[in-house]
Amino acid sequence: MVELGPGKGTLMDDMLRTLESIGQTRGRVQAVHLVETSARLREEQKNRLSSRISEASLHWYDRVEDIPKDGLVVCAFAFEFGLIRMLQTTHLPYLSRTNFLTQFLSILLRSAIIHMAKLGTYLQYTQKTRGGFQEVLVDIDRTAQTVTTSSPLVNISPSKPQSSAFCYVLSGPLSPLAHTLGNSSPRFSSVPDGSRIEVSPTSWGIARTIGELISGGGGGAGLIIDYGDDRAFGSSFRAFQKHKLVDVFHQPGLCDLTANVDFAYLKEAFGSTSTHGPITQHAFLTSMGAPIRLHRLLQGAKEDETRERLRKGAARLMDLLGMGKQYKVMGVTSGEKQGQVYPFGV
Template sequence: MRPTQAIAGSAPVRLDRFMADANAAYYAARDPFGRAGDFITAPEITQAFGELLGLWAAAVWEEMGAPAPVILAELGPGRGTLMADALRAVARAAPRFRDTLRLHLVETSPRLRAAQADRLGGAVAAWHEDPLSLPPGPLILIANEFLDALPIRRFLREGGAWREVAVVSEGGRHRFVTVPAEPPEDIRALGGGEVCEAARDLAAWLGARLAASGGAALFLDYGPADVTPVDSLQAVRGHARADPLESPGSADLTAHVDWRAVAAAARAAGAAVQGPVPQGEFLRRLGLPERTAILCRNAAPGVARSLQAGARRLMDPDAMGLLVKALAVCDPRLPLLPGFAP
C-alpha cells in the first residue's frame, strides 16, 4: 500500500505509521544514495570510513576472544559500500577475522538488495527482513544512519491535555493534526517530545542478546547526546530540505535519535553502553586522519583532494563531526572499545 493510499481519507493516521509507510515506499522505489540521489552517507564520502569500521569490528572480535564463527551484520547496508570497504580492509589487516566472519545484511528493499549483491557477491551469507531473524551466536553489528529512519511518535500538551501528532489528507494535500493520546512515562516527565518505539525495541533486543551471547553493536547517527528530540522530523529530496508531507514516498524521512532512550533500553536488558561520542572524535581516535594521509600518498591530485575533503566533512564540528554520534551497545564483560577510550 502506498502511503498516499493509507491516508487518503480524513481520518487521522499516527505520525509513526505515516513515516513507516512513506519510507517503505521510498526505499522500495529508488536508490537514494550518492550525488545522483537524494543524500550522501559517510561510506559514499570516503572509503576510509568503511575501512576503519571493518578494523573496529576486527578489534572487537579479538576482545571477544576471537570466537569462530562470528556473525558480522549490518542494518540498512545501502549499496553495500561500507561493507565492501570493511571486508577489503580486514582481508588485508585481519585475515583470521575475515576467514571466520559470516556476513548477514538486514535490508527490506529488493532494489538495494540487488545493489548489495552486485557489490559484495558471494560474501553475503544471507539477507534478512528483520534483525530478529539473525542466526544465534556471537554478534558484531554495524548500523550507520539506520536509527534515524525508524518511525517516530510525537507527544505534546495542548490546553492541559496530552495530544499526539497525526496526519490527515484533505483535497489531496496532507497536514498535521493532533489527537488525544497518553505518552510514555519518560516523555510525560519531560513535558513532551518524540518517541521511537522501534529504536527502543531494537536496543532492548540487542542488549539482551549481546549480554547472553557476546558481541557488540555500533550505531552512528544524528541526534543530540543528552536531549530527547522534540520536533526533529525532516525530509530530504535532491540533497535539499523538503516538506515531509509533500508527495509521501518521494523523499527520505528522518528524525534525530534519542540516544538516552536507546542507552536506557539496552542497559535495562543487561548490556553495557559506551558513548555516545561525537563522530569526529570517534573517527579521529580510530585513525581517520592517518588513514587518509596514507591513501593520498599514491592518489592523483584530484582524488587526494576529494579524500581530504571527505575526512574533513566527517570530522569537522561544523559539518558532521558533532551532529553525528557514535554509540556502542555491548557485552558488559568487554573493555572500552576502540573509539570510545579517551
C-alpha cells in the same frame, strides 16, 4: 557478521576485505547474515560479496528477529528501522512518512563500528497536556492557512513559511498509544506541559534485539553513528527536496524526510548491554587515527583529482560546523561496564 540494510553491499565488502588483511581475524568469518527485503538488492549483494566469502555462507532475512542467536559472535550491524512517534505535553504525537538514518556495526574480538542507513518509516508526535500525553496527528487543513514546523528545540525550520493543505491536530485525552509512549521512558515524566517528544518504539525494539545478540552467544561490541544527541527532541522531524529544507507537508511522498536520534532512548533499550558515550563524530574519528589515515592515502594517491576527493570527503565527515559535530558515536559492549572503553571518556 550481521548487517541490517546492506544496500549494495559496499560496507560489508570493505569489512570482509579489511578483516582478511588482519592476522587475528583472517579466515575467522564463518557466515554473513544480511537483513534485506529487496530481491534486486539481494542479488547485487550476492554478486559483490561472493568474491569474499562462499555463497553457502551468505544468508538473508526479512527481519532482524529472524537472525539465529545460538552461539553467534556478533560482528556487524547496520540498523535501519526507526518508527518515531512524537508526544507533546498538554502530551502530543503525529503520523507521517520519514527516512531515518541509522547504522549499527559490531566487530569481532569485541571491537566494532555501527553505520546508519536511510529508511522509510512512520513518524508520530505526542504532546503533553494537563491531562497527560496526546497523539499529534495529521489532518486536512480546511482553512488552507500557512503552517510552519519550526521548533525552539531545533533551529532547522525552512527559511520562510510554505502553504500546506495539512495541519497538526491532537488525538484527545483517551489515546492508549499516547499513554504508552509517554511512559516509555522515565525522562518523559518531567517534561513541562505543552512539550512535544519524538519517540521511536521500533528503534527501541531493534536496539533491544541487537543488544541481545551482542550480549548472548560469543559476545560482541558495536558503535551507533547518527545525527542526534543524548536527549529527546521535540520537533527535529524535517523534509528535504533537492537538498533544500522544505515544509514537512510539502508534496507528500516526493521529499526526503528525517529526524534526529535520541541516544538516551537507545541506551534504555540496550538494557544490561553496556553503552559508552555518545561523543562527536569528529572526536571519534580523530581518536581512531583518521588524520593519519588520510595522510597515508594522500601519499599513495597518484592523481590530483583523487587527492582532492579524499580531502573533501574527510573534511565533510569531520567538520565541526557540520557532520563532525552533528553526528554522534555511541559504543556498545557485552557484559557489565568495567571502566572506560577507548575512545570514549578520553
